[in-house]
Amino acid sequence: MNDLISIPCVLMRGGTSKGPFFLASDLPSEPASRDQVLLSVMGSGHPLQIDGIGGGNPITSKVAIIGKSTVPDADVDYLFAQVRVDQQIVDTSPNCGNMLAAVGPFAIEAGLAAVSGETTIVRINNLNTGKMIEAEVPTPQGRVAYMGDAAIDGVPGRAAPIALTFMDAAGARTGQLFPTGKAIDTIDGVDMTCIDCAMPMILMEAESLGVSGYETSAELNGNGALLQRMEALRLSAGERMGMGDVRDQVTPKPVLIARPSKGGALSVRYFMPHECHPSLATTGAVGIATACISEGTVAARLVGLQQPPVILSLEHPSGRLDVKLDHRDGKVVAGILRTARRLFEGRVFAKPVKNLICAA
Template identity: 45%
Template sequence: MQKSIPYMQLRGGTSKGLFFLSKDLPEDVEAIKRTVLLAMEGTTEGDPRQIDGLGGAHSLTSKAAVVGPSKHPDADVDYLFLQVVVGKGQVSTGQTCGNILAGVAPFAIETGLVKASDPLTRVRVNMLNTGGICEVLVETPAGQVNYSGTARIDGVPGTAAPVICNYLDVAGSTCGALLPTGNALDEVGGFRLTCIDNGMPVVLLRAADFGLSGYESVEDLSNNLELKAHIEQIRIQVGPLMNLGEVAQKTVPKMCLIAPPKHGGVLHTRMFIPQVVHDAIGVLAAISVATAVVVPGSIAEGVAQLLNPDVSLFSIEHPSGECKVQLNYELLDGKIVVKKAGVLRTARLLSRGELFVEV
């Protein structure tokens, strides 16, 4: 027996995922995870090819969003993010995703959850995984979502209509504090590092401390099994220090190697998410990295090139180009207070219909 479920597939930023209305899925989170796993891989036992499901056999294309009306007084919709751990038979809700979030507002408008305005619709999204509100601005001329435009983001071919995501009060949303350890700089396993959470828990380390330039290709880093094992060992040690507990089976924190910028940005990065080397950088990870740049005494000091101390737009370089982050922050009593963080993304509706899973 197979059960049909209405869905849409959207590209959000540099990711691609299946989008569901909450009313079409079970209420229990574990049951939702099972349904998403079956939809993506066709089995609960794990298949790295995802041959019997709609997944793309890659972490960036094995994502899902569940969207529904919000009970939060300051939000229009609730958004639950699910990450399928490719081939492992696992689904994580331990983090949110800023790229998939870029598709939430268009999906909410397409499904009638939010009524469109002309020419722009503002959708306030309550991020259930971590907490926090994101204000998303979508072009909706004549009340219809516009997907065509001239906005370009690195990691996505062509251009599209801009989707503006303004994250409000997300500092410490997962770990409980912007600097979860209480320090701007820590030492773990003989390596100096900075632990930070401005919407995504991230650990920053200097690539040079591992004998690397920081500009190695994704393929070279992916094939460096010794390096990945070393970074994973540090990640496991740092998890409890970030109030995340045992993280061996979790997708956070993300690990980020940093180096001086090559193309006029403020910092060059290589992200591990957490064991896979990212082709680009996640939105919220980029926000956390950008925030680390302005934290006094962080590992980014002496690596980042911040020519103007009053800058508010940060270009975070990655293997596919750059991610620009707009930070509204101030320094109070020697501590960074982030009021708002904004990024430009794009999104596109790829398909809609019904998918089938075995009951």
Template identity: 50%
Template sequence: MQKPIPCSIMRGGTSKGLYFLADDLPTDIKERNQLLLAAMGSPDMRQIDGLGGAHPLTSKVAIVSRSEHADVDYLFLQVVVDKAEVSDVQNCGNILAGVGPFAIEQGLVPANENFTDVRIHMVNTGSYAIARVQTPNGVVNYSGDAKIDGVPGTSASVLIDFLDIAGSSCGALFPTGKSQNIINGVSVTCIDNGMPVVLIQASDFGLTGSESPAELEANSNLKDKVEAIRLQAGQLMNLGDVSNKTVPKMSLVSKPLSGGLVNTRTFIPHRVHEAIGVLGSVSVATACVLKGTVAHDLLQQDFPDGSTEIVVEHPTGQFTVEMELSDSSNFTHFKVQRAALLRTTRLLMRGEAMIEISYT
């Protein structure tokens, strides 16, 4: 017998996932994860018997509920495509873009006349964000002229302001205590400003940075080297054994190709991102502006305190991160006062997911 579970399918930024109210899911984590695996159709490379899109970027889940700490709690879960695994070890800033609209649609947050600010507690890391949702006449608006790279067409903008996210997963912005470390003879920067990321100059692997995701994924020697560094970096970043974790992400940085500040190719960690994750881009942008990192060494450009825009290039376009800095030239006193960016989202479907499942 199939069990109907209310859910919505939403595109958030350059990702897509299932959005659930926490009250509609089992409280037992094992039962909940079995249900989500069945809903997505995992484990199966095609996810043919579920709602997943056969790619990590389209096999994501948001669980939303009222919060004691903010307007809503948001738990992000990554449902692995080809394994019976559900991970809660990271946030997702793309799926975050749909949380505010979903919360308003579900009656968790009352809509204002023109726009509604939704304060979101990101349960995975205990950090916070404010999403500004367009709500003309008290109704969520998804149509507009905002365009983000990696998504066709235009939609209404969702401005996301991240609040004090430094070290949210690793305990410190530079969890190793250094702006650079040497791992397997390669200079790396381990940073966590919302997402644990390891930055490496692409040239250290003999790459130009212009390689496509498909080219990088086909390079087994490169993937082995990147993974070997990632496993050691995970220990240094207070993440423990990361062999079965989706963090840290690995970002190869190079000089810009299309007028941005820095170019990236990001392993997430075993596939190469067609773009770059929201919080991953914030961590990369932060490394660019702080002296001593491999990104700053690459760019050889200083940034004044105050507000600045960092344009991060990725395989399908660019990502602009607005930042406010103080003491960026001082490794021991620097402060990222604010990080914000623009995303779009769209409600694709709402109804019931039909789950064929037996709990054991």
């Protein structure tokens, strides 16, 4: 194995996602070299990622890179990378809120954040968006606790709760809550809300695309005509949102919404962007909930305009995800409960990259 690169790695589950966590100091600082390492590690370009540790699905083909904070008000920097399964593409334009749930525990155990009592607040600077997130990590007896009684839909069993608070998530990518300047745009006869809050998204009523919004992920993934139509709408919306040609980017994410069927606020089907999420992205939930409190959006049109403080329950294919919206210092903050688990630690091996030096 002396012709391979050996890199320290921790495999972690964060929320309903899973992937390798790296210290920034263990990866190349030059983005192109770093991305080549990640593609090799994950095995991208093959539907099963058979030559890497990726899981052959967008929610298991994610990477978190953690380093010392470069801003005064944070404990750590967090760079998220969505590594495509089918293509050798690494996209660092979005954040991932599910992987974010494991950042606090990883940072504490890596010695980047100090324990402070029974619960430790880790302030995370997300490099993808320039936004701050607070993670409340259970640390009884001075150590991270993973076992507990919290349950989240989309993950079996119970674990210790990790509370995430997104501080002023609006304009995460484009700098504006509504990048087109409007709460509703109409593209090819479809009304949509182009919103950028924690994640750039386009929200559309499911009925406007000929589906109910209550289908399973598998049913939607098998609807080729729907996926093709949504991709055309996504490309047009990306241009209108000032994001340029987004065909090689995973944002904006298409989201189908419908009236609730199980007592929640909305029924949601979130795409990543070419495959329906088996549950719901945490960042997506923040943006969808924010649309519910924003006048004139397609979400507010369905649910009725909501006013903070409010808890909105979003129905997804695996259950529900609750988002608490409130005001702090004149800005909207969003709180979500997640769980995380440390799965494996050791070293991962990557194919060599020209002129690359990694930690021994």
